[in-house]
Amino acid sequence: MKYTEEHEWLLVDGDVVVVGITAHAAEQLGDIVFIELPEEGATVSKDDEIVVIESVKAASDILAPLDGEIVEVNEAIVENPAMVNEDAEGEAWFFKMKVEDLSALDELMDEAEYKDFIG
Amino acid sequence: MTALQRTGLFDLHVELGAKMVPFAGYEMPVQYKPGVMKEHLHTRAAAGLFDVSHMGQVILRPRSGDLADAALALETLVPVDILALKEGRQRYAMFTNDAGGILDDLMVASRGDHLFLVVNAACKADDIAHLRAHLSDACEIEEISDRALLALQGPAAETALAAHVPGVADMKFMDVRTFDTAFGALWVSRSGYTGEDGFEISVPADQVVALARALLADEAVEPIGLGARDSLRLEAGLCLYGHDIDTTTTPVEAALTWAIQKSRRTGGARAGGFPGAAQILGQFDTGAPRTRVGLRPEGRAPMREGTLLFDDANAADPIGAVTSGGFGPSVEAPISMGYVASGQASDGTIIYGEVRGKRLPAVITALPFRPATYKR
Numbered sequence: 046m047k048y049t050e051e052h053e054w055l056l057v058d059g060d061v062v063v064v065g066i067t068a069h070a071a072e073q074l075g076d077i078v079f080i081e082l083p084e085e086g087a088t089v090s091k092d093d094e095i096v097v098i099e100s101v102k103a104a105s106d107i108l109a110p111l112d113g114e115i116v117e118v119n120e121a122i123v124e125n126p127a128m129v130n131e132d133a134e135g136e137a138w139f140f141k142m143k144v145e146d147l148s149a150l151d152e153l154m155d156e157a158e159y160k161d162f163i164g
Numbered sequence: 165m166t167a168l169q170r171t172g173l174f175d176l177h178v179e180l181g182a183k184m185v186p187f188a189g190y191e192m193p194v195q196y197k198p199g200v201m202k203e204h205l206h207t208r209a210a211a212g213l214f215d216v217s218h219m220g221q222v223i224l225r226p227r228s229g230d231l232a233d234a235a236l237a238l239e240t241l242v243p244v245d246i247l248a249l250k251e252g253r254q255r256y257a258m259f260t261n262d263a264g265g266i267l268d269d270l271m272v273a274s275r276g277d278h279l280f281l282v283v284n285a286a287c288k289a290d291d292i293a294h295l296r297a298h299l300s301d302a303c304e305i306e307e308i309s310d311r312a313l314l315a316l317q318g319p320a321a322e323t324a325l326a327a328h329v330p331g332v333a334d335m336k337f338m339d340v341r342t343f344d345t346a347f348g349a350l351w352v353s354r355s356g357y358t359g360e361d362g363f364e365i366s367v368p369a370d371q372v373v374a375l376a377r378a379l380l381a382d383e384a385v386e387p388i389g390l391g392a393r394d395s396l397r398l399e400a401g402l403c404l405y406g407h408d409i410d411t412t413t414t415p416v417e418a419a420l421t422w423a424i425q426k427s428r429r430t431g432g433a434r435a436g437g438f439p440g441a442a443q444i445l446g447q448f449d450t451g452a453p454r455t456r457v458g459l460r461p462e463g464r465a466p467m468r469e470g471t472l473l474f475d476d477a478n479a480a481d482p483i484g485a486v487t488s489g490g491f492g493p494s495v496e497a498p499i500s501m502g503y504v505a506s507g508q509a510s511d512g513t514i515i516y517g518e519v520r521g522k523r524l525p526a527v528i529t530a531l532p533f534r535p536a537t538y539k540r
Contacts, residue, residue, distance in 0.1 A: 075195070075199055075200055075201075075391075076199050076200055076201035076202075076491075076493075078201075078464070078466065078491035078498070079464045079465050079466060079491070079498070081465070097465075097520065099465065099466050099491070101199075101200040101201055101391065101395065101490060101491055101493070102200070102391065103468075104466075104468065104520075127201075
């Protein structure tokens with residue numbers, strides 16, 4: 046698994062990348078009550094604001110971690126946002142994207158680096 | 165910037181795993197380990213213990229010895245009937261300014277030879293200065309600094325408190341009584357700000373930890389932070405000072421006319437005589453230009469404070485804005501309160517909130533969002 050400074054995790058699965066938020070991020074956000082996901086088929090650029098998460102505390106954006114195309118979104122978390130608090134790094138993935146250049150992942154943090162990053 | 169103050173329960177909050185945040189000049193628990201949602205639901209299902217020691221406790225004693233003199237003096241600052249407040253009873257009030265705006269909202273209790281006021285933490289210094297400036301001839305004004313304040317709220321509150329203070333079971337909503345207990349003299353009111361039955365307990369500062377621990381020893385009682393306190397009061401349709409009401413909102417605009425008894429309205433025995441009376445009583449007759457309403461967004465996106473409201477998905481000019489908004493854990497939906505032009509304030513009207521550039525529909529809804537369960 047790879048991690049961004051925006052507290053996303055990325056997992057390569059065949060020719061797509063699965064993206065979610067880390068358990069640390071979910072805990073910081075608190076109880077999540079609303080999620081808006083991008084459209085399937087949307088072309089996104091790195092750092093586009095493509096997901097909105099609302100917790101009981103506040104609204105936050107999730108940025109596209111890489112350039113690519115959204116190929117699938119997880120409607121289950123839209124129906125039941127609390128899933129993200131329960132299983133952020135498992136069942137509660139956010140979207141899958143197809144990226145041109147998988148080598149872009151090499152620049153992201155690995156688990157040990159992310160742990161250091163969140164201190 | 166001055167250092168943040170701590171309440172007498174600071175160490176206990178930390179021990180209980182609270183996340184502490186700055187609030188109104190104090191370091192206060194915003195949530196404990198279970199989080200806002202679970203804390204909210206626990207309060208509605210059992211009982212929640214809240215540290216509200218940051219709030220101001222003030223005693224007004226009549227210099228004449230006649231409580232009516234203190235009541236009449238306080239009536240010069242609030243549009244509320246204090247004279248008719250019976251011993252052992254409490255009521256909601258607000259300090260108004262000359263424009264009819266609200267300086268603070270507060271509780272006023274009649275405790276025999278004095279009035280006992282509980283005011284908001286963020287306003288307490290100004291409130292006390294205001295009282296001293298206007299009431300010093302008639303009253304001794306004493307800020308109580310050697311007492312803490314707890315709120316115990318929820319359906320299990322009575323049983324939990326009665327285990328230590330049996331007499332509280334006989335109290336009804338807005339009753340106030342003093343009990344001599346193992347925790348010293350407790351000034352108890354059957355009230356709160358969650359829409360639940362429950363109590364607010366003024367306790368000697370040196371006994372607050374012992375009382376809090378004794379209440380928390382009851383398995384029905386969990387500590388609850390400010391996050392859940394906010395969602396509970398929002399579901400109950402109660403105003404948060406500085407958000408839903410402030411110096412720019414009148415009690416009529418804020419839909420708080422129920423707090424202004426007939427005796428203080430036009431034609432009443434002591435009509436007017438409070439700051440902003442002309443403006444406020446005028447709005448009783450002619451209506452206020454805007455009104456505080458409840459809003460239920462039709463989708464799942466919360467409409468938070470500041471969200472602009474429109475009467476049409478394409479309208480150019482807003483008709484108002486949200487003043488409090490979020491997710492209501494018990495109603496299981498987003499809820500908001502805000503002000504809209506009075507002509508567009510009737511229940512069932514669909515208006516639009518602008519969230520992240522999109523106009524989303526919301527229905528104007530009667531408050532509270534969840535019926536209160538006070539013991540009347």
